[in-house]
Amino acid sequence: MGEAGVTDAFFTRRAAARARLDAIDPHKRPGGVEADPQRKDWFEAVYRFAEGDAAGVPWAHLAPHPLLAEWLAGRSLEGLRTLDIGCGLGDNAEALAAAGAQATAFDLIDEAVAWAKRRFPQSAVDYRAADLFAPPPEWRGSFALVHECYTLQALPDSLLDQASQALAALVAPGGLLLVIARARDEGQEIAGPPWPLPPSRIAALAVAGLRPETVEDIPATDAMARHWRAAFRRDG
Structure with missing residues (x-):
């Protein structure tokens, strides 16, 4: 998807992405911290699953903090x-x-x-x-x-x-x-x-x-x- 502004639809997609990403986050499972302390595999999955939609990247707001x-x-x-x-x-x-x-x-x-x-x-x-x-x-x-x-x-x-x-x-x-x-x-x-x-x-x-x-x-x-x-x- 191409970049678009932060709209209600953006946050709806973000909520769905967040739920999917939480389900595969190793740090939300016993032993996950020791297995992948920096969560690199998970961060890579965030960008892969986003497929070009910034709503799929939970910390991306398309503007400076x-x-x-x-x-x-x-x-x-x-x-x-x-x-x-x-x-x-x-x-x-x-x-x-x-x-x-x-x-x-x-x-x-x-x-x-x-x-x-x-x-x-x-x-x-x-x-x-x-x-x-x-x-x-x-x-x-x-x-x-x-x-x-x-x-x-x-x-x-x-x-x-x-x-x-x-x-x-x-x-x-x-x-x-x-x-x-x-x-x-x-x-x-x-x-x-x-x-x-x-x-x-x-x-x-x-x-x-x-x-x-x-x-x-x-x-x-x-x-x-x-x-x-x-x-x-x-x-x-």
Whole structure:
């Protein structure tokens, strides 16, 4: 299917896709976390089953995340080297580029990267397939802004310490890590995935020379669940 706007029909298709995808998600079955901690097979299935319909990709809204768009409003990233983690269909990466950044974006899944390139054929974004846990060595300490939206909440708790270290390693001296994720209270039980992050998991992002600059706990509204928007600065 060709790309269309987000309509009632879009959300009807999304609900059907979500139910189908939940049924095959290994992390919703006993032993699934150990068998495929990064859920790579499942993420590949998401893009395969979508067959070109963005409604089949649960995190694709055909627009930048509202909390990123709000953060970027009136802010220039002119000339800054930025990295978008888990870029999906590319909307957040394109927003970073529109703000003047020299943007690189990656996803674990090849088809996500190919789809983003098809959507934005004239894009200045450097789209790549890559793994957060084994990124290209030249990326280490190279980005003035690293943007992460919804990747952490898609990972089991057993991987989050490693993921925090991997994110921190990408931030240049003086650079910023910006994380956007759904939020929950400490100790609140959630039947994920996704797993909204508790305060302790946001605090744990301050590793390897990163320190919290702003941590916003944004209450739920009719349009959006409760979220974190947290920025961590590397000294230097």
